[in-house]
Amino acid sequence: MEMATKAKHWTLEELHTLPDDGNKYELVYGELFVTPPPSVAHEELVTILGRILDRYVERWNLGRVYRARAVFQTPDGEVEPDLMVRQPSTRVVTKWLDLPVPELVAEVLSGSTRRRDFGPKRDFYIEQGVPTYWIVDGDARNIRVARPGQADANVDGSLSWHPPGADEPLVIDVAALFRAALGG
Numbered sequence: 001m002e003m004a005t006k007a008k009h010w011t012l013e014e015l016h017t018l019p020d021d022g023n024k025y026e027l028v029y030g031e032l033f034v035t036p037p038p039s040v041a042h043e044e045l046v047t048i049l050g051r052i053l054d055r056y057v058e059r060w061n062l063g064r065v066y067r068a069r070a071v072f073q074t075p076d077g078e079v080e081p082d083l084m085v086r087q088p089s090t091r092v093v094t095k096w097l098d099l100p101v102p103e104l105v106a107e108v109l110s111g112s113t114r115r116r117d118f119g120p121k122r123d124f125y126i127e128q129g130v131p132t133y134w135i136v137d138g139d140a141r142n143i144r145v146a147r148p149g150q151a152d153a154n155v156d157g158s159l160s161w162h163p164p165g166a167d168e169p170l171v172i173d174v175a176a177l178f179r180a181a182l183g184g
Contacts, residue, residue, distance in 0.1 A: 060166040
C-alpha cells in the first residue's frame, strides 16, 4: 500500500528566499507555484488587454493598472497577477500588503497555469474580496468571469466591466481581442 506524500506548507518568509531566476514564484494557502517565463501568445494577450484597461482606468481616474512583477499580498499569500487594477492608496505605501485589494485581476492561462488559475488562485482572489477576476483563455478564446457570490460565466462575445467610480462600463469585444493578440 502506498502512502500519500504530504506537500510542504510554504511561508512568505521562505518564498522570499527563492532566487530571482526568471521564474515566477507565488504562494497560495501554503502551496508554492513556480511558473516559467511566459510565451509570446501570453504576452500578446497581456499587452493588448493591458492597453485597453489603461485607457479605461485613466479615463475614469480609477487608479492604476499593474502588470507582472506587481504583487497582491496577504498575511499568508503572495501572487503576481498578469494584470490588476487597484484604486490609489490614500497614503504613502511602501509594502504590497498595505495596498487596497484590486478591483480587477486578470490571469492569462498557459499550459503550466491552467489548474491553478481555475482552482486555488480563483478561490484565493474571491476569498480576499477581489470583486472581479478574469481568466483569459487563448485556446478557448473566451474569458471566464468570477465574482463573489455568483456563478462563473464564460464570455466569448461582449465582456462588460463596470467598477465603482466609472460613469460607463468598459465593453470589450472578446473575439476582436483574441484576433488582435493571436491572429485568425
